[in-house]
Amino acid sequence: MSLIQPTRIDFEDPELSATRAELVRELRAFLPSDAVLEQQEQVQPYECDGLSAYRQLPLLVVLPRTVEEVQRILRLCHTRDVPVVARGAGTGLSGGALPRGDGVLLSLARFTRILDLDPVARTARVEPGVRNLAISEAAAPHGLYYAPDPSSQIACTIGGNVAENSGGVHCLKYGLTVHNVLAVKLVTIEGELIELGSGGLDAPGYDLLALFIGSEGMLGVTVEVTVKLLPVPERAQAILAAYDDVEKAGQAVGDIIAAGIIPAGLEMMDGPAIQAAEDFVHAGYPTDAAAILICEIDGTSQEVSEEVMRVRDLLLVSGATEVRTSRDDAERLMFWKGRKAAFPAVGRISPDYYCMDGTIPRRALPEVLRRTAEMSREYGLRVANVFHAGDGNMHPLILFDANKPGELERTEELGGRILELCVEVGGTITGEHGVGIEKINQMCVQFSPEELGQFHAVKAAFDPKGLLNPGKGVPTPRRCSEYRQLPDHTHRHPH
Amino acid sequence: MPNLPVHVDFEAFVNDKGKRVSNDLTAELQDRVRHAADASLPLRLEGNGTKSGLGRAVDGEILSLSGHSGILNYQPKELVVTARCGTPLCEIEAALAEQGQMLPFEPPHFADASDEGRSTLGATLGGTIACGLSGPARPYAGSARDLVLGTRVLTGRAEVLRFGGEVMKNVAGYDISRLMTGAFGTLGVLLDISVKVLPIPTTGRTLVQTCSPAEAIARMTGWAAKPLPISATCFDGEQLWVRLSGNHGGVSAAAERIGDEAVDDGEALAFWREQIREQRHPFFAGDAPLWRLSVPPTVAPLPLPGAQLIEWGGAQRWLRSDAEAEVIRSAVSAVGGHATLFRGGDRRSEVFHPLPAGLMTLHREMKRAFDPNGILNPGRLYATL
Numbered sequence: 001m002s003l004i005q006p007t008r009i010d011f012e013d014p015e016l017s018a019t020r021a022e023l024v025r026e027l028r029a030f031l032p033s034d035a036v037l038e039q040q041e042q043v044q045p046y047e048c049d050g051l052s053a054y055r056q057l058p059l060l061v062v063l064p065r066t067v068e069e070v071q072r073i074l075r076l077c078h079t080r081d082v083p084v085v086a087r088g089a090g091t092g093l094s095g096g097a098l099p100r101g102d103g104v105l106l107s108l109a110r111f112t113r114i115l116d117l118d119p120v121a122r123t124a125r126v127e128p129g130v131r132n133l134a135i136s137e138a139a140a141p142h143g144l145y146y147a148p149d150p151s152s153q154i155a156c157t158i159g160g161n162v163a164e165n166s167g168g169v170h171c172l173k174y175g176l177t178v179h180n181v182l183a184v185k186l187v188t189i190e191g192e193l194i195e196l197g198s199g200g201l202d203a204p205g206y207d208l209l210a211l212f213i214g215s216e217g218m219l220g221v222t223v224e225v226t227v228k229l230l231p232v233p234e235r236a237q238a239i240l241a242a243y244d245d246v247e248k249a250g251q252a253v254g255d256i257i258a259a260g261i262i263p264a265g266l267e268m269m270d271g272p273a274i275q276a277a278e279d280f281v282h283a284g285y286p287t288d289a290a291a292i293l294i295c296e297i298d299g300t301s302q303e304v305s306e307e308v309m310r311v312r313d314l315l316l317v318s319g320a321t322e323v324r325t326s327r328d329d330a331e332r333l334m335f336w337k338g339r340k341a342a343f344p345a346v347g348r349i350s351p352d353y354y355c356m357d358g359t360i361p362r363r364a365l366p367e368v369l370r371r372t373a374e375m376s377r378e379y380g381l382r383v384a385n386v387f388h389a390g391d392g393n394m395h396p397l398i399l400f401d402a403n404k405p406g407e408l409e410r411t412e413e414l415g416g417r418i419l420e421l422c423v424e425v426g427g428t429i430t431g432e433h434g435v436g437i438e439k440i441n442q443m444c445v446q447f448s449p450e451e452l453g454q455f456h457a458v459k460a461a462f463d464p465k466g467l468l469n470p471g472k473g474v475p476t477p478r479r480c481s482e483y484r485q486l487p488d489h490t491h492r493h494p495h
Numbered sequence: 496m497p498n499l500p501v502h503v504d505f506e507a508f509v510n511d512k513g514k515r516v517s518n519d520l521t522a523e524l525q526d527r528v529r530h531a532a533d534a535s536l537p538l539r540l541e542g543n544g545t546k547s548g549l550g551r552a553v554d555g556e557i558l559s560l561s562g563h564s565g566i567l568n569y570q571p572k573e574l575v576v577t578a579r580c581g582t583p584l585c586e587i588e589a590a591l592a593e594q595g596q597m598l599p600f601e602p603p604h605f606a607d608a609s610d611e612g613r614s615t616l617g618a619t620l621g622g623t624i625a626c627g628l629s630g631p632a633r634p635y636a637g638s639a640r641d642l643v644l645g646t647r648v649l650t651g652r653a654e655v656l657r658f659g660g661e662v663m664k665n666v667a668g669y670d671i672s673r674l675m676t677g678a679f680g681t682l683g684v685l686l687d688i689s690v691k692v693l694p695i696p697t698t699g700r701t702l703v704q705t706c707s708p709a710e711a712i713a714r715m716t717g718w719a720a721k722p723l724p725i726s727a728t729c730f731d732g733e734q735l736w737v738r739l740s741g742n743h744g745g746v747s748a749a750a751e752r753i754g755d756e757a758v759d760d761g762e763a764l765a766f767w768r769e770q771i772r773e774q775r776h777p778f779f780a781g782d783a784p785l786w787r788l789s790v791p792p793t794v795a796p797l798p799l800p801g802a803q804l805i806e807w808g809g810a811q812r813w814l815r816s817d818a819e820a821e822v823i824r825s826a827v828s829a830v831g832g833h834a835t836l837f838r839g840g841d842r843r844s845e846v847f848h849p850l851p852a853g854l855m856t857l858h859r860e861m862k863r864a865f866d867p868n869g870i871l872n873p874g875r876l877y878a879t880l
Contacts, residue, residue, distance in 0.1 A: 120716055121793045144720065165666045176664065178673070179641050192853045199791035199831030201633065201810045204848040205858055205876065206682070207640055210673035214666045231722040254572040260595055260694030300722055303745030359662040361573050391663035392573075431664035439667070446667055451656045454865070458669050461860035474668065 009101025037061040049090040049097040058099030075191035088160030091152040094436030122229040128159025144229035147174035165214030167432035169265040172390035178213040186220035217469040219462040233298035238332040241320040242289035249291035250365040252318035265296040266390030273384040277338035280345035350399035358422030359431035393431035444480035520563040529653035540680040542619035545605035550875040552842040577689040580621025599693045601630030627677025630772040631727035640676040649684040651866025680872040682865040696740035701763035708796040711735040730805040784840035786814040790832030
């Protein structure tokens, strides 16, 4: 069994079945019958999120349509001490929406309305189940868009983005979800509706909005989000540079930043990732390269012309074996096509792959890539690297075959060691995917018992009974002391 | 531009009597807080004292933080600087400028606001982040809270904890560093702080137009909906000022689109830095209470008694007014904003906008989670926190 997977709870357990029947009866008193799912085949689709290695059938699923319904559901669960896991589109990659066998799975999938789009104030007020891309589509007629663009943006919801503080390829210039959300309405586990943020740029009191964003569904349930919209840049142009050495490519990233240029996107792929992507989408990548950089510059036409020339010159000086500049939007999108398809491309060359998400100071890139390659050999598992190079967020993809006995466990262990390496060089175990259930052990490496204790105190301020998404995000002291006693996991990053 | 990483570590320096003095005061500060917590004695946190007039008046023994100072790590290529809380902004900005970089949120220094001659150095990084103050660039480059990446915090339990870090993207654990920003020291002492920095734009140009307040708001919001390299806007009562920042081509083209008169660079710098960021504009002179109104940017000029100065594309409005707090607050609440008695007036009253009951309960719980004995700046933010 997996290292992390919590003990599975049997759906047919008699005691739970009795609890289920009672809850269903009480929920149906105020919810339409199609809003409560209790049969095994009905709840099956909710057994996992984007991290499908972990599965658990929920006790039952509720699909409310109104804020009042959410309030009543949470009040009921609070009274009855029933855990609640909120879920958007279920695209998360850290198991944050993994259900509890003894808990209610609260789906926000029916909250799909864009409530208000104000092109003059450049804001959109939306329900949590609205898809990330749908906001930009609705804003497009006004020349506006919503900046954070996680690779799941076609499917993922804004409520999930708030829970995870999602990023994307344009974070370096445009920030994460926390930089692009102006207000959130949430319901506490006690059923109280709370508004964070304001119609302006800030709100009185503590910045609970910043605290709430990225809290992985552990502090409250998002029922409305007001996002900031930005004007669509007049022009965007991409530059693709090939290198015969990963280190040179990493150096070039630093050179661009040091020259005072903040690209809209700055991505890097290593040899195995380039090869897989090229075989899949034929983007015209130089497959003999050890690394490629894709650098996108956006802004007004004049700004872009000037910056692109500078970046091009810098990349040539940095030792690139080839530098291409997109001549039109079609070619720009072609440069991106392979990068955007990198995950499924790797999926084609391996039965399974496991996507990691550490962030490191950029200067540590050569060391981290070298040591990752060493560990890859040690574990006999291939690793392809896709990297938001601009902001140091790396996504090593570990290739494995879940049908081979023990390979998933070895993959998890290798993944855990890569994350611990990120902490060792001054980085973090998660840049944008969240801790969820997946990185719960590595939290014990990144944080001291006192720091974890403070996280629990914050959680208790919102949810004293610990009913919202229990077991995710922040490990218990007991879990950490057990984990620290495992061989090879005794190193804590020195303060 | 030189690209070398800059490591500046002032673990110890020599004082005027030739004695080595450490300026890592973590242990001393931790002791002070521990004793205060044990005795339930309130502490009044203070850096260089430039913001002692902000927030509510606090009673308590002074916990001086200006000695805990020094830049700990500055990596220009990583776009991050880490410094101790007592480090003056001027010291940090000088180190950044050497590498062609800056603090993007343009915080005020308020160098002439404090007494006792400490003023010359101006605001510290710790005070700036604790008060969450940002300058003219805020709507375009982000706020203090947007740019904070990590903190080392001394809580009311006298624990030294580290949250966030020096990397741009980090979602491990709750975002305590941003929670601390603007908490006015009521949740913890910010010992060390890491903030994101950005390159100084190569070109800047400021244009001035004469128009009405309503027209100024319309123009500011109109420009914001277009991809223009705007970095600051202000309507000072008579004229609308707009600053463009970026590369030469971008700024020139945008200046042509916006039109009107460009002021020379010296005048532009004096206006944005001295008059607006540092609040030395005649609008800020005198004793009438100064209110800060944070509103949706599109809100029409608010019909309140007193003069107004509009910043941040319409989202921040300064008001000089003797009107009753209730009158100002209800007008601002009605348009979805909030009002702060920024300076002057009754500092024993609630100076920040009242919170709804449910939200206030969360605030009290949050305070208890970090400072159970209520010793850190009690009452600075709200009377009950």
